[in-house]
Amino acid sequence: KAGVTQTPRYLIKTRGQQVTLSCSPISGHRSVSWYQQTPGQGLQFLFEYFSETQRNKGNFPGRFSGRQFSNSRSEMNVSTLELGDSALYLCASSLGVAGVETQYFGPGTRLLVL
Amino acid sequence: TQLLEQSPQFLSIQEGENLTVYCNSSSVFSSLQWYRQEPGEGPVLLVTVVTGGEVKKLKRLTFQFGDARKDSSLHITAAQPGDTGLYLCAGLFYNQGGKLIFGQGTELSVKP
Numbered sequence: 001k002a003g004v005t006q007t008p009r010y011l012i013k014t015r016g017q018q019v020t021l022s023c024s025p026i027s028g029h030r031s032v033s034w035y036q037q038t039p040g041q042g043l044q045f046l047f048e049y050f051s052e053t054q055r056n057k058g059n060f061p062g063r064f065s066g067r068q069f070s071n072s073r074s075e076m077n078v079s080t081l082e083l084g085d086s087a088l089y090l091c092a093s094s095l096g097v098a099g100v101e102t103q104y105f106g107p108g109t110r111l112l113v114l
Numbered sequence: 115t116q117l118l119e120q121s122p123q124f125l126s127i128q129e130g131e132n133l134t135v136y137c138n139s140s141s142v143f144s145s146l147q148w149y150r151q152e153p154g155e156g157p158v159l160l161v162t163v164v165t166g167g168e169v170k171k172l173k174r175l176t177f178q179f180g181d182a183r184k185d186s187s188l189h190i191t192a193a194q195p196g197d198t199g200l201y202l203c204a205g206l207f208y209n210q211g212g213k214l215i216f217g218q219g220t221e222l223s224v225k226p
Contacts, residue, residue: 004156033214035216042202042216042217042218042219043157043202043204043216043219044216045213045214045215045216048213056213058213090156090157092156102159102162103159103214104159105155105156105157105158106156107154107155107156108155108156
C-alpha cells in the first residue's frame with residue numbers, strides 16, 4: 001500500500017505570493033491533517049479534514065486555508081506569504097479520528113519564503 | 115500557550131548509554147503518542163498510551179504513562195547510532211477538540 005505523498009517536496013517563494021501544497025492520503029483513509037513544523041515552534045496543528053469537511057482548526061491566521069476532495073486528497077493554500085511561513089509542512093492521514101487512530105505522515109513540503 | 119513540555123531539547127550520548135526523555139503537561143491527556151522523525155521524513159508513530167500507569171515496551175524502548183495521565187516518559191536502554199533522530203510526544207487533550215498537540219521534540223544524537 002502506497003504511503004502518504006506530498007507535492008511538491010521543495011518550494012521557494014517570495015513574500016506576498018501565494019502557494020498551494022498537495023497531499024494524497026493512504027488509500028481508504030478519510031482523515032487528512034496538516035501541520036507546520038519549524039525549529040522554533042515545533043510541530044503545530046493547522047487543520048483536519050474528514051470527508052471533505054473541516055473538522056478541526058488550529059490557531060493560524062486566515063491566510064492558511066485548506067480543502068479536501070471527494071477522493072480524500074487534500075490541498076492547503078497560504079496566501080500573502082510572509083518570511084515566517086518558511087517551514088516544513090506535513091500532511092498526515094488516518095482512517096478516522098486523528099489522535100485516536102494511527103496517523104501516517106508524509107515526507108513534507110519544505111517551503112522557503114524569501 | 116504550550117500545553118506540552120518536552121525535555122531535554124537536545125541529547126548527545128555515546129553508544130551503549132541509557133537515556134530518558136520526558137513529556138509533561140498541566141492538563142490531563144486522553145491519550146499520548148510518541149513519534150520518531152528522521153531528517154527529510156515525516157514522524158513515524160512508535161506507541162500510543164491510553165491508560166494511567168501503563169508501561170509499553172518496544173525492544174530497547176520503554177514508554178510509561180503517568181498515573182494521573184499528565185506525564186509520560188520514553189526510556190532507551192543501550193542506545194545505538196540508529197536511534198539518532200527527533201523524538202516527539204503528542205497528546206490528545208479532552209479540551210482541545212480532538213487536536214493532537216505536539217511537544218517541541220528531543221533531538222537525540224548517539225555517537226559510536
